[in-house]
Amino acid sequence: MSIEARLNELGIALPDAAAPAANYVPFVRTGNLLYVSGQVPQQDGKLVVGQLGAGYSVEDGKAAARLCGLSLIAQVRKASGDLDKVRVLKLNGFVNATADFGEHPAVINGASDLMVEVFGEKGRHARSAVGSSSLPFGVAVEVEGIFEIE
Template identity: 55%
Template sequence: MMTIEARLAELGIVLPQAAAPVASYQPVVVANGLAHISGQLPFVAGELVKGRLGEDVSLEQGYDAARACGLMIIAQIRAAGIALDNVARVVKLGAFINSTPDFTDQPKVANGASELMFEVFGDLGRHARSAVGVPVLPLGAAVEVDAIIALAAD
């Protein structure tokens, strides 16, 4: 069976460096076998993806931004000292999409993170999810995604 690190290499995925918190919180908290990953912002080529879906960010750019958030979630797991092979299940993703009131494709944007989890973790990456439109996100980000990850018992 292929390791997750080998799977990332096979897919050509290089994880970004885990972002430091921008406020007073922990990026990852493990409790009762679950890793709670704080909301991650989308950095593409080192730049924060800013703007609003339905205004100045396209659906494709939003999808890519959500995928970037997913990459950062995986990077945060690794940075917390959790072996990626200890991911027993991606339980839930919460996707927050900075969007105009008439934009209704939040689920299509959130698919960027969701599809990445399946790509990397296979069936263990299938998860519950919420995809919510919001009027603003920290630092003007286009998307923010948080996660709950079940960990294998040591």
Template identity: 55%
Template sequence: MSVENRLEELGITLPEAAAPVASYMPVVVEGGFAYVSGQLPFIDGKLVTGRCGDDVDIDGGMEAARACGLMILAQLKAAGVLEKVTRVVKLGAFVNSTGDFTDQPKVANGASDLMQDVFGEKGRHSRAAVGVPALPLGAAVEVDAVIAVSD
């Protein structure tokens, strides 16, 4: 089954791939891997901002991380490699959070669960989930990815 068919089966419509907000490329494909720059969470075209442990709860953080995951898929599609994914290798989740918030792994599950839903076993990956005091544009979460792709 194609990735596009799987997305349709799951009722998922990918957002438009976001343009870079600075001097970088959204995706670099090299040596059998697609390196996806950190993606911010957009829901209904609006950036999800805030801080976990303050004005964003765990469920809101997970939803933001899932939105980052959707943007990763959108970037892979824009780069022409979505259907060439052979494995999600690693996700890096950066969670805008207060100093006493320790549920970054739960928040990151929003993106991780999406990858497993879309790609099945090849969507299982290694991961880092890190709390940070601030993210670009005040985003609640940012997620980057390393994806293995076929030629």
């Protein structure tokens, strides 16, 4: 089954690939590697803001990370033109969290689980999940990725 068919079967509609918010590009391809800039969670055109450990739950954070993952896939589709030729190599997740919050991996699972759901075995990847005292625009999560294009 093609990745586009899988997205349809799962009822997943990818957002439009977002334009950069500053002086950078959304992705860079070198050879068969694609580096995608950090994607922030957006829903219905609005940023998803919040801080884990300060009234924002792990499940809320996981949902925000999934939104970041959807944006990553949208950027990859724009860059590659064919999601069937894509393998996910690495995700780096940043969690806006209080100093005592420690469930960063559970939050970033929202993006990781999505990659496996969409790409199957080619969605399994290396990963980092890091806490930060703040993120741009007050968003809850930011996720960047490295992909291989066959």
